[in-house]
Amino acid sequence: MTGNVLTMDVADRVATITFNRPSAYNALDVELAVAFRDACRQVAEDADVRAVLLQGAGRAFIAGGDLNAMRESPVDGLNQLIPPVHEAVELLCSMPKPVVAAVQGAAAGAGMSIALAADFVVAADSARLSFAYSDIAASGDAGVSWTLPRLVGLRKALHIAMLGQPLSADQALQWGLINEVVAVDELTARSNELAVELAGRHTHALGQIKRLMRSSFEHSLTEQLQREHDAFVDCARQPAFTQAVEGFFAKRAAK
Known part of the structure; x- marks a missing residue:
């Protein structure tokens, strides 16, 4: 399955979902959110897919939600944007297939939330994870209030969320938010290697x-x-x- 804002291909029993708005650092607008949800639905139903790999095109994983859409109509825009993202996250977390996120550059707001929803996170040394929501006077979505305290505990979760300070890849590894850090030019190979290994297990x-x-x-x-x-x-x-x-x-x- 391919599209303008998201692509998906299957090889070695791994479905690779690529967020494909590189000029916008893969920020989520309604079109991308719906495409993400539809891809997750397809993956969940495909018995031939045994692992999922999430990645972003260009220099970022996902730089949060598209603020241009929120600026024009905050409430209506969010009511269109959030439901498909939430369905996608719920599918990723509930499906029996392992999910790997390959994170480079910015994983901010919903980008951080989606990465944390994965079962494994491989990050490039260039990665920066940022809660970001509190920077725009918002509270968070895409499951971050569920995943973050479970990964780091309540104290650190509140610290990350309320202060909104970006975390380097090394700090995210130290705090247990991600599984491993690799050089940026090794990210694609390593994350795919991990997904293929998981797809080959029981x-x-x-x-x-x-x-x-x-x-x-x-x-x-x-x-x-x-x-x-x-x-x-x-x-x-x-x-x-x-x-x-x-x-x-x-x-x-x-x-």
């Missing part, structure tokens, strides 16, 4: 891991233990489990 098991981890804050220990039990047994019903266990014993016998 998708059903990864989906259960993702579901358990992402919902763990919503349950008591007793409830979570039962959910772990149910998920493990569900995995054991899959042919991949039997094959993997037999493979383990075959390797041990060959040593």
Whole structure:
């Protein structure tokens, strides 16, 4: 699937979604938000896709929402912009497929929010993550109030959100917002390598891991233990489990 503001291609069982407004630093307008939502819907339904890679064209990942549209009609504009972005984020977080974000340059406002919604974040050393919402007297969207406290804790989340100070890639790594930092010219190769590796692992098991981890804050220990039990047994019903266990014993016998 291709379009003017967003492209998507599938290779090696990885769907690569590219935000493609480089002249606007991939800022989200309604057209891009709807295209993002539609791409996520398509990926969620495609059984051949086993991992997702998000990236931005040009020098930025996503430099937030398009302020020109908000300036013209703040309330109506946001009521058109936010729902498709929120549906896209919910799909990315709930689908069993691992999601990797490749971040370079600015990941501000909704750009930071979307990056944090991914399961893995690989950042170029040029990346700058910025909450940015409080700089325009706004509160945040795209799930940032859900993801940020879970990643860094309440104190650091409030510090990042209320002060709005941009974080370098190294600081974001230190605070646990991202997984790794690479040179900017290595970002595409490394993030694709990670997505392909994830696509090659046992998708059903990864989906259960993702579901358990992402919902763990919503349950008591007793409830979570039962959910772990149910998920493990569900995995054991899959042919991949039997094959993997037999493979383990075959390797041990060959040593």
